[in-house]
Amino acid sequence: MSTHRLILGVQVLVGLLVLAEAFWWWERPSALSPWVQWSPSGTSAGFQIQDREPTTPAEGATATLTFAFTSDLHGRISNTRLLPERKPSGLAHLVTVLQGLRVEHSDLVLLDAGDTIQGDPASFYFSHVHPDSGQPLPVINAMNRLGYQAVVLGNHDFEPPVSVLQQTIADSEFSWLSGNAWLDREGRWLLPPYLVLELQGVRVGIVGFTTPGVPLWIDPERIAGLVFGDLVDSARKWSEILRERENVDLLIGVMHSGDDLRYDRDIAHLRKLPSPNAAGQVADHVPGYDLIVSGHAHKLRPRKPTSRLTRFRTPLLSPGSEGEGVSIARFTLEAREARWHLRDSHFEFHKAARKPDAPLLAELEPQLAEVERYLAEPTWIVLKTRPTRKQLNACGSALQHKAVAHAFGADATTLLPGSWFLVDLPQAELGQPVTRKHLFGWVPYDNTLVETELFRRQIVQLLETHRRRLLGRRVRYSGWLVPGGIAAVLEGDRLRLEQKNGSSVSDTDSLRVWLTNYHANGGSGLRDRALVHPTQIRRRTGVFLRELLFTWLQELPEPLPVECQSWLAESVVPT
Structure with a gap:
């Protein structure tokens, strides 16, 4: 009897060792990871924490800063091309909207909350069918022309081949951000976590965050070795750094993450992943932010102009999807006792123009025509x-x-x-x-x-x-x-x-x-x-x-x- 139990115990032990080996082999960072030797290039290169001295505004000075946000563009250029739809949407329909805003606010800052380069036929074609075209993806060409200053890395942005994503980052005339995506467990960041801007004497910090649910949806070889950190912990870390070491006067968190904590939470926890949709949790529980922008869930709020967003402790804004318009946040700051203080906020949404911008479409026409020939087969x-x-x-x-x-x-x-x-x-x-x-x-x-x-x-x-x-x-x-x-x-x-x-x-x-x-x-x-x-x-x-x-x-x-x-x-x- 004891011999039988011994044999059974050995068999169980061997089984557990085999199982552990299988998990280790599957989950270990691959020595062949396409990210091992990679570092950002182009506008996203060379990030360092600067340890800036505080700003010293003149007593009584005021500044009004305007920010425009999009999210979940999914490559959309125009609802009139490739896959026509009735509702105006796409970057070509935002040109006149942004031009009008910039007439009133010359230093307007244009940002996007992620899921940018996957989801439309043009992005698919130039990522998978003709990836060696030698040109940026059409959506990147358009964003460069529209003057984006930063984009957050979304989960769908990992769907094209890694080489396409890496080249896209290099082609972009704006920064790609992620404050919770790491190249390894030692904390080497995949992308710059944040961008600091000086506007009218006000120092603004813009932090980007990627949903940590990426491994739930993306092929393992695309993200081999990468680590996606908890959003609340990461948001708190960068809030402290930006407030205490970079001495920013205004702090915006741009998150590719929904605001409903319950959505996909249980699924993620089965895989021991942080909650994918924690933007609302950050807005409620992480101090230091003046605005949270929530993408990923394709929500749009507010739709009507308002001076207050009260659903969460920190105002939370969701810019919709596919270029259906731009969400605007306007902040007025006043200098008191040698520091900037937030006095007023205003939020509104501007719908996409009915007609696309003809010059932008003309610029993209060779690429769009090539894709339309492919779609017509x-x-x-x-x-x-x-x-x-x-x-x-x-x-x-x-x-x-x-x-x-x-x-x-x-x-x-x-x-x-x-x-x-x-x-x-x-x-x-x-x-x-x-x-x-x-x-x-x-x-x-x-x-x-x-x-x-x-x-x-x-x-x-x-x-x-x-x-x-x-x-x-x-x-x-x-x-x-x-x-x-x-x-x-x-x-x-x-x-x-x-x-x-x-x-x-x-x-x-x-x-x-x-x-x-x-x-x-x-x-x-x-x-x-x-x-x-x-x-x-x-x-x-x-x-x-x-x-x-x-x-x-x-x-x-x-x-x-x-x-x-x-x-x-x-x-x-x-x-």
């Missing part, structure tokens, strides 16, 4: 009519499984997003081929395919949102996966998994399952709720789901799925 499929949301989702689910099975094997099992984006189809496009442009509208996220090996209970857990939908309950669409290659049959209120031959998947069966990298990395918390161990991720293909869909529709290796035939049709002749 046709498939063998014709649009018969506008789909309903239900028709679009059913067709998309069937198409993506067929595309993956064609590329990676007929026996592929897929758990892929169940919701596609329903976009407006102009009447003129009916009867015309489906093009890349349509797929960018229906499948806007730049998700790649990841092969995993999962057990039945893990698959069932990943399909929990699908189960809830089958029961008629409301769900969060970002976590809705639909099965392909297997059937998920509702029995009572539980799911039973069936293979193609009709046999049930047992607890001991493991299946090769294809996920998007968003869900494989931890997006929506599915990976961690299903206890997917890193060693169960077999390979990351780098193949974009949207491009795989386009290839399938262009080659059409088999008939169109029946789920699509109510609104799509095969071409009679090549398109």
Whole structure:
């Protein structure tokens, strides 16, 4: 009996050592990290704490400072180009707005709260299809022309290849900031944490912060070795440094982080990550800041002019997304006893102009035209009519499984997003081929395919949102996966998994399952709720789901799925 227990104990110990080794291998900073030898170049280079002497304004002097903010641009230049929409948005629609503001406020400071270089077809094309164009990304060209002074690093900014992000930082005529992203655990900063400006005799500190939820969504090789610190701790650290060592008179925290602490908090804590959305917590609990700017959540507040923002102890402003306008903060300071004191504040929002700025579009025209040619590439499929949301989702689910099975094997099992984006189809496009442009509208996220090996209970857990939908309950669409290659049959209120031959998947069966990298990395918390161990991720293909869909529709290796035939049709002749 004792010998048996000894053998069992040794086996358990060996198992734990193997598990620990697997975790160590997965989580350790890679010696091949693309960030190991990197340091910022261009305007972001050469950061140092200056230990400045305090300013000494004349008694009774006043200064009025104006700041303009955008956030979550996601590469948007104009709603009139690439993927046309009705609502005016994009940097080209902010030109006249900013020109008017600068007539009144010549030293206006223009800042952005992150998620800048990913999310539109132009950024995708010049990051992944033609990254060696020798030109800055169109959004960076536009921001340079508009006179931005600083941009915060957002989570989506890590989605392009690392070389593209690093070159983008070098191409920018403004500073990239992050006060909580580090090259290693020794605290070498990835980017300058802050920028100090002298305006009308007032010293202004602008600190940038990146959501520490980056590892939940971004491929590990993109961020190998990087450390993302807690927002509250980092905000407190830089507040003390800027107030006590840099002697700033006004301090603004620009955060790529939402203000709802509960959102994604539990998901992050499963991975022992700090809360991703802590801007409100900073505004309530970290002293020293005169304004917190909150991006990431795509919120817009305030919409109407106001002199008070009272939801948090420190005023918190959210500038919206995709260049729908600019948020303005105006501060009046007065000098008393040889120090500047904040006297008045004012906040307002200016909508994007209806028409884009023609000179800026003309400057970007060669790049935009190249992307539009790429988007116009046709498939063998014709649009018969506008789909309903239900028709679009059913067709998309069937198409993506067929595309993956064609590329990676007929026996592929897929758990892929169940919701596609329903976009407006102009009447003129009916009867015309489906093009890349349509797929960018229906499948806007730049998700790649990841092969995993999962057990039945893990698959069932990943399909929990699908189960809830089958029961008629409301769900969060970002976590809705639909099965392909297997059937998920509702029995009572539980799911039973069936293979193609009709046999049930047992607890001991493991299946090769294809996920998007968003869900494989931890997006929506599915990976961690299903206890997917890193060693169960077999390979990351780098193949974009949207491009795989386009290839399938262009080659059409088999008939169109029946789920699509109510609104799509095969071409009679090549398109």
